[in-house]
Amino acid sequence: DMKVTQMPRYLIKRMGENVLLECGQDMSHETMYWYRQDPGLGLQLIYISYDVDSNSEGDIPKGYRVSRKKREHFSLILDSAKTNQTSVYFCASSSANQDTQYFGPGTRLLVL
Amino acid sequence: SQWGEENLQALSIQEGEDVTMNCSYKTYTTVVQWYRQKSGKGPAQLILIRSNEREKRSGRLRATLDTSSQSSSLSITGTLATDTAVYFCATLYQGGRALIFGTGTTVSVSP
Numbered sequence: 001d002m003k004v005t006q007m008p009r010y011l012i013k014r015m016g017e018n019v020l021l022e023c024g025q026d027m028s029h030e031t032m033y034w035y036r037q038d039p040g041l042g043l044q045l046i047y048i049s050y051d052v053d054s055n056s057e058g059d060i061p062k063g064y065r066v067s068r069k070k071r072e073h074f075s076l077i078l079d080s081a082k083t084n085q086t087s088v089y090f091c092a093s094s095s096a097n098q099d100t101q102y103f104g105p106g107t108r109l110l111v112l
Numbered sequence: 113s114q115w116g117e118e119n120l121q122a123l124s125i126q127e128g129e130d131v132t133m134n135c136s137y138k139t140y141t142t143v144v145q146w147y148r149q150k151s152g153k154g155p156a157q158l159i160l161i162r163s164n165e166r167e168k169r170s171g172r173l174r175a176t177l178d179t180s181s182q183s184s185s186l187s188i189t190g191t192l193a194t195d196t197a198v199y200f201c202a203t204l205y206q207g208g209r210a211l212i213f214g215t216g217t218t219v220s221v222s223p
Contacts, residue, residue, distance in 0.1 A: 004154070031209055042200060042213040043155070050209070058210065090154050099143060099204060101211060103154030 002027050004104035006091050012110045019078035021107050023091030030096045032074040033058075034066060036087040037106075043090065049074055050096075081111045122218040125191060132187040133217040135201035144177050144184040145211070147200045155200060155213075159186070193223045 005024045013019050023032065030051045035043040035058075045058030047066040055066050063085060067075045074093075078085055088108050092101040125131055135144070142163040147155040161168045161175045161184065168175050174187040184201055198216040205212055 033210065040215060042215045043211075045210050045212075048210050092154070094209075099145065099160060100157050103156065105152075105154050 002102060004091055004093055004102050006089075006104035006107050008107060009105065010108050012112065013081050014112050015083055016080050019081045019085075019109065019111075021076040021078075021089055021091075021109070023074045023076070023104055025072055025074075025091075025093040025102070027093060027095070027102065028071060029093035029102075030071065031094045032068065033092040033094075033101065034064070034074070034076045035090045035092065036060070037090060038087050046076065046089075081109075083111050085109065086111045121215070122220075124220040124222065127191060127193055127221055127223050129191055129221075130187065130189045131191055131219060132185055133199055133219070134183060134185045135214050136181070136183040137201075137203060138182070139203075139205075140179070140182070141203040142179070143204055144175070145202045146173075146175055146184075146186045147202055147213070148197045149200065149216070150197045158199075188219075191219075191221045193221050195219060196221045 003026050007022045032049045034046040037043045044060050046064050047058050049055045049068045065077045088106045090106050091104040094101045145160045146158045148158050149155040159170050159173050159175045161177045163179045172189045176185045198218050200216045201214045202211040
Protein backbone atom coordinates (compact mmCIF):
# COMPACT_ATOMS: atom_id res chain seq x y z
CA ASP A 1 0.00 0.00 0.00
CA MET A 2 1.60 3.25 -1.17
CA LYS A 3 1.77 5.67 1.68
CA VAL A 4 3.26 8.96 2.80
CA THR A 5 3.21 9.53 6.56
CA GLN A 6 3.77 12.70 8.54
CA MET A 7 4.51 13.23 12.21
CA PRO A 8 3.27 14.91 14.23
CA ARG A 9 -0.18 15.68 12.86
CA TYR A 10 -0.71 18.66 15.15
CA LEU A 11 1.88 20.82 16.88
CA ILE A 12 1.80 23.95 19.00
CA LYS A 13 5.05 25.82 19.60
CA ARG A 14 6.07 29.16 21.03
CA MET A 15 7.87 31.75 18.94
CA GLY A 16 11.60 31.11 19.01
CA GLU A 17 11.34 27.38 19.63
CA ASN A 18 12.75 24.85 17.20
CA VAL A 19 10.40 22.68 15.18
CA LEU A 20 11.00 19.32 13.55
CA LEU A 21 8.47 17.91 11.08
CA GLU A 22 9.04 14.41 9.80
CA CYS A 23 7.89 12.64 6.67
CA GLY A 24 8.21 9.05 5.54
CA GLN A 25 7.30 7.14 2.40
CA ASP A 26 7.28 3.44 1.61
CA MET A 27 7.44 3.64 -2.20
CA SER A 28 11.22 4.09 -2.60
CA HIS A 29 10.54 7.36 -4.40
CA GLU A 30 13.64 9.35 -5.24
CA THR A 31 12.01 12.78 -5.05
CA MET A 32 10.38 14.28 -1.98
CA TYR A 33 8.87 17.69 -1.30
CA TRP A 34 7.76 19.99 1.46
CA TYR A 35 4.88 22.39 0.83
CA ARG A 36 2.95 24.76 3.04
CA GLN A 37 -0.68 25.61 2.55
CA ASP A 38 -2.28 28.84 3.65
CA PRO A 39 -5.86 29.96 3.02
CA GLY A 40 -6.29 31.50 -0.43
CA LEU A 41 -2.71 30.73 -1.48
CA GLY A 42 -2.85 27.12 -2.54
CA LEU A 43 0.27 25.05 -1.91
CA GLN A 44 3.69 26.66 -2.00
CA LEU A 45 6.89 24.68 -2.46
CA ILE A 46 9.44 25.09 0.35
CA TYR A 47 12.08 22.51 -0.57
CA ILE A 48 12.55 19.66 -2.99
CA SER A 49 14.87 16.69 -2.49
CA TYR A 50 16.02 14.70 -5.50
CA ASP A 51 17.56 11.95 -3.37
CA VAL A 52 19.68 11.51 -0.24
CA ASP A 53 21.65 14.70 0.51
CA SER A 54 20.49 16.29 -2.78
CA ASN A 55 18.19 19.12 -1.79
CA SER A 56 17.11 22.27 -3.58
CA GLU A 57 15.26 25.38 -2.50
CA GLY A 58 11.71 25.87 -3.64
CA ASP A 59 9.78 29.12 -3.82
CA ILE A 60 9.71 30.02 -0.12
CA PRO A 61 12.77 28.45 1.62
CA LYS A 62 13.51 31.34 3.98
CA GLY A 63 13.28 30.29 7.61
CA TYR A 64 13.37 26.57 6.79
CA ARG A 65 15.95 23.88 6.27
CA VAL A 66 15.68 20.23 5.39
CA SER A 67 17.49 16.97 5.94
CA ARG A 68 17.37 13.78 3.93
CA LYS A 69 19.74 11.06 5.13
CA LYS A 70 17.65 8.11 4.00
CA ARG A 71 15.63 7.85 0.80
CA GLU A 72 12.42 7.08 2.68
CA HIS A 73 12.69 9.92 5.16
CA PHE A 74 12.63 13.71 4.72
CA SER A 75 12.63 16.23 7.57
CA LEU A 76 11.67 19.90 7.68
CA ILE A 77 13.31 22.01 10.37
CA LEU A 78 12.30 25.44 11.57
CA ASP A 79 15.06 27.02 13.64
CA SER A 80 13.50 29.61 15.94
CA ALA A 81 9.93 29.43 14.70
CA LYS A 82 8.03 32.59 13.86
CA THR A 83 4.32 33.28 14.13
CA ASN A 84 4.07 33.70 10.35
CA GLN A 85 5.14 30.08 9.98
CA THR A 86 1.79 28.99 11.36
CA SER A 87 0.42 26.88 8.55
CA VAL A 88 -0.41 23.39 7.35
CA TYR A 89 2.66 21.58 6.03
CA PHE A 90 2.44 18.82 3.48
CA CYS A 91 5.07 16.33 2.45
CA ALA A 92 4.89 14.60 -0.92
CA SER A 93 6.92 12.10 -2.91
CA SER A 94 7.21 11.05 -6.52
CA SER A 95 9.15 8.63 -8.66
CA ALA A 96 11.80 10.13 -10.91
CA ASN A 97 10.05 8.87 -14.04
CA GLN A 98 6.49 9.77 -13.08
CA ASP A 99 4.70 13.11 -12.76
CA THR A 100 2.25 12.12 -10.04
CA GLN A 101 2.97 13.30 -6.52
CA TYR A 102 1.67 11.45 -3.48
CA PHE A 103 0.85 13.58 -0.49
CA GLY A 104 0.84 12.91 3.21
CA PRO A 105 -2.03 13.92 5.51
CA GLY A 106 -0.36 17.15 6.61
CA THR A 107 0.93 18.65 9.85
CA ARG A 108 -0.99 21.56 11.31
CA LEU A 109 1.52 23.87 13.04
CA LEU A 110 0.55 26.74 15.31
CA VAL A 111 3.29 29.11 16.45
CA LEU A 112 2.23 31.33 19.33
CA SER B 113 2.70 33.14 -10.72
CA GLN B 114 2.21 30.42 -13.28
CA TRP B 115 -1.53 30.48 -12.86
CA GLY B 116 -3.92 33.12 -14.07
CA GLU B 117 -7.55 32.93 -13.21
CA GLU B 118 -9.24 30.00 -11.66
CA ASN B 119 -12.81 30.39 -12.62
CA LEU B 120 -15.32 30.00 -9.81
CA GLN B 121 -13.44 30.08 -6.53
CA ALA B 122 -16.35 28.39 -4.73
CA LEU B 123 -19.62 26.86 -5.77
CA SER B 124 -22.46 24.92 -4.19
CA ILE B 125 -24.51 22.38 -6.09
CA GLN B 126 -26.99 19.56 -5.50
CA GLU B 127 -26.14 15.90 -5.84
CA GLY B 128 -26.63 14.69 -9.38
CA GLU B 129 -25.71 17.98 -11.02
CA ASP B 130 -22.70 18.34 -13.29
CA VAL B 131 -19.94 20.83 -12.57
CA THR B 132 -17.06 22.27 -14.57
CA MET B 133 -14.10 24.22 -13.24
CA ASN B 134 -11.43 25.99 -15.24
CA CYS B 135 -7.81 27.07 -14.96
CA SER B 136 -5.74 29.30 -17.19
CA TYR B 137 -1.95 29.26 -17.03
CA LYS B 138 0.70 31.75 -18.11
CA THR B 139 3.76 29.69 -19.03
CA TYR B 140 3.60 27.07 -21.75
CA THR B 141 3.14 23.56 -20.43
CA THR B 142 2.43 20.19 -21.95
CA VAL B 143 1.05 18.54 -18.82
CA VAL B 144 -1.70 19.62 -16.45
CA GLN B 145 -2.69 17.65 -13.39
CA TRP B 146 -5.88 17.96 -11.37
CA TYR B 147 -5.83 17.21 -7.67
CA ARG B 148 -8.63 16.93 -5.15
CA GLN B 149 -8.24 17.78 -1.50
CA LYS B 150 -10.86 16.72 1.00
CA SER B 151 -11.15 18.42 4.35
CA GLY B 152 -8.28 17.53 6.66
CA LYS B 153 -6.48 15.46 4.04
CA GLY B 154 -3.60 15.93 1.63
CA PRO B 155 -4.22 16.48 -2.10
CA ALA B 156 -4.69 13.40 -4.26
CA GLN B 157 -4.24 13.31 -8.01
CA LEU B 158 -7.42 12.78 -9.99
CA ILE B 159 -6.29 12.99 -13.56
CA LEU B 160 -3.26 13.97 -15.63
CA ILE B 161 -3.66 15.27 -19.15
CA ARG B 162 -0.96 15.90 -21.74
CA SER B 163 -1.11 18.29 -24.65
CA ASN B 164 -1.33 15.51 -27.22
CA GLU B 165 -4.50 14.21 -25.54
CA ARG B 166 -6.64 17.38 -25.52
CA GLU B 167 -9.32 15.44 -23.59
CA LYS B 168 -9.09 12.64 -21.04
CA ARG B 169 -11.78 10.78 -19.15
CA SER B 170 -11.69 8.76 -15.97
CA GLY B 171 -15.02 7.52 -14.65
CA ARG B 172 -17.17 10.60 -13.98
CA LEU B 173 -14.26 12.95 -14.62
CA ARG B 174 -13.36 14.67 -17.85
CA ALA B 175 -10.33 16.90 -18.28
CA THR B 176 -9.43 19.08 -21.24
CA LEU B 177 -6.27 20.91 -22.15
CA ASP B 178 -6.13 23.65 -24.76
CA THR B 179 -2.56 24.76 -25.29
CA SER B 180 -3.60 27.49 -27.75
CA SER B 181 -5.65 29.29 -25.09
CA GLN B 182 -3.44 28.00 -22.26
CA SER B 183 -6.36 26.69 -20.30
CA SER B 184 -7.58 23.47 -18.77
CA SER B 185 -10.92 22.32 -17.42
CA LEU B 186 -12.19 19.57 -15.17
CA SER B 187 -15.78 18.37 -15.36
CA ILE B 188 -17.55 16.05 -12.96
CA THR B 189 -20.80 14.47 -14.07
CA GLY B 190 -23.48 13.25 -11.70
CA THR B 191 -21.84 14.71 -8.60
CA LEU B 192 -22.07 12.98 -5.25
CA ALA B 193 -21.85 14.45 -1.77
CA THR B 194 -18.47 12.72 -1.50
CA ASP B 195 -17.19 14.95 -4.31
CA THR B 196 -17.21 17.85 -1.83
CA ALA B 197 -13.61 19.07 -1.83
CA VAL B 198 -11.20 21.69 -3.10
CA TYR B 199 -10.01 21.02 -6.64
CA PHE B 200 -6.61 22.24 -7.78
CA CYS B 201 -5.00 22.38 -11.17
CA ALA B 202 -1.23 22.00 -11.20
CA THR B 203 1.60 21.97 -13.68
CA LEU B 204 5.27 21.04 -13.50
CA TYR B 205 8.31 23.30 -13.24
CA GLN B 206 11.86 23.07 -11.83
CA GLY B 207 12.92 20.84 -14.63
CA GLY B 208 9.65 18.98 -14.43
CA ARG B 209 10.05 17.86 -10.84
CA ALA B 210 7.95 20.29 -8.82
CA LEU B 211 4.31 21.31 -9.08
CA ILE B 212 2.83 24.79 -9.15
CA PHE B 213 -0.69 24.70 -7.81
CA GLY B 214 -3.52 27.06 -8.58
CA THR B 215 -5.45 28.51 -5.65
CA GLY B 216 -8.23 25.95 -6.02
CA THR B 217 -11.98 25.78 -6.53
CA THR B 218 -14.10 24.78 -3.54
CA VAL B 219 -17.00 22.54 -4.54
CA SER B 220 -19.76 21.77 -2.03
CA VAL B 221 -22.25 19.08 -3.06
CA SER B 222 -25.44 18.82 -1.01
CA PRO B 223 -27.23 15.47 -0.72
